[in-house]
Amino acid sequence: MTTPPFTVADVMTRKVVAVLPGAEFKEIVTAMERWKVTAVPVVEGEGRVVGVVSEADLLVKEEFHDHRLGLVEQMRHLDATAKAGSRRAEDLMTSPAVTVAPEASLPQAARLMAAHHVKRLPVVDTTGAIQGIVSRADLLKVFLRPDDDLAAEVRHDVIEQLFPLSHRKVGVRVDAGVVTLSGEVGDSALIPLAARLARAVEGVVDVRCDLSARGRTQPHPR
Incomplete structure (x- = not known):
């Protein structure tokens, strides 16, 4: 009998650090620092993933902290300047989140990460509820x-x-x-x-x- 291929469920991290849409900027930064992660899913209701806040989303505030933009430049960087003035997860997050199913193959997960230039993916069930997180490092576990x-x-x-x-x-x-x-x-x-x-x-x-x-x-x- 042929061995079934590894799936995302086989390698994902099941303990997930997530925040609610109303989480404040400092709360998000604190969670990332405490758990040594570079991004956190934003969940609502019964754990449904509605977005992801990454370090890149948070660093926009620092980028524009000492740099006052003119009207034309503000229009060119509309999303970034909006995030720079935000302090809650629902305004800072990238949405919709790029997610993957637990039964997806490891190559499928790797292609999703490459296509969307992300380092990790929330793993969700058919209802969109979070089941885990899979990272680039997780995908390499098969080589162990x-x-x-x-x-x-x-x-x-x-x-x-x-x-x-x-x-x-x-x-x-x-x-x-x-x-x-x-x-x-x-x-x-x-x-x-x-x-x-x-x-x-x-x-x-x-x-x-x-x-x-x-x-x-x-x-x-x-």
């Missing part, structure tokens, strides 16, 4: 999987499935996340596929493929 676990998954989900008759002749070694496949298999056409599938196992850093068939060695695909 033990080498033995990676080797077992590659052998079971890749080698035994692709080479049911010759899988016992294949060696699977993992060192610091790098998989080495060695030995002889019956079908040379499947060797590149084996390397690609092994590389797709979550937590694998790279794959060295030294498999051969009928006396021919298949070079490691790049």
Whole structure:
């Protein structure tokens, strides 16, 4: 049976530091400093996420603190100047918040972060209620999987499935996340596929493929 892929729910932080829409500026800064986070979700009602306040949102106030803008410049920086004059989370936050579902895959979460230039995402259920927070660091947790676990998954989900008759002749070694496949298999056409599938196992850093068939060695695909 193929191992199911890791989801956001597997790696997210479940203890969430959040603020209410009416939270004051200093309250938000204090929460960030106390819990060592760079952004906090803004929630209302039954924990429904309505926005996110980040350090960038708060720093706007400092940016314009000693700099009086003219009318034209104020119009050009309308959102920023509005935030500079605000002191409550509901006025400072970025809304709507970019969120992700618990069942989303890790690549999906990573693409969302990259597309929206954020470092973390609130994880919400179908009602929009917060379930956790997933950060860039959380997405890297899969690379902390033990080498033995990676080797077992590659052998079971890749080698035994692709080479049911010759899988016992294949060696699977993992060192610091790098998989080495060695030995002889019956079908040379499947060797590149084996390397690609092994590389797709979550937590694998790279794959060295030294498999051969009928006396021919298949070079490691790049």
